[in-house]
Amino acid sequence: QVQLVESGGGLVQAGGSLRLSCAASGRTFSSYTMGWFRQAPGKEREFVGDISWNGGITSYADSVKGRFTISRDNAKNTVYLQMNNLKPEDTAVYSCAASARLIGTRRYDYWGQGTQVTVSS
DSSP, rough: OOHHHHHOOOOTTTTEEEEEEEEEOOGGGGGSSSEEEEETTTTEEEEEEEEOOTOOOOOOOOOTTTTTTEEEEGTEEEEEEEEOOOOOOEEEEEEEESSSOTSSOOOOOOEOOOEEEEEOO
16 A cells, blocks of 8 residues: 655746655555656546556656656656646645556546646736
8 A cells, every 4th residue: 555645835936947756655655656646626537647566667748748748756656747837727635646557547546536737917
């Protein structure tokens, strides 16, 4: 069982930056693929990006590529989402997720509760 808690959300102006954190419980964090997703009001949940168990592989949605960066610190059981050059369309609840599968499967077993990110124009 893995419990995930996100933090770092808030209100930012367009063009600004935020860094989200996702703290995980459990001693097997380093074996999990970690992903970030977001859901805007009235829209379906959207994949943002993910990172392999050792941080060696990352992938991103086209909408955030070049602006967002995922990293992880296995010693701290934490994964990060650095968001730069934010746009109003990035406004959403951002959630992290953990998967026991290899990166690329996009199937996640555990989810955090999410943190709100609001980008004003």
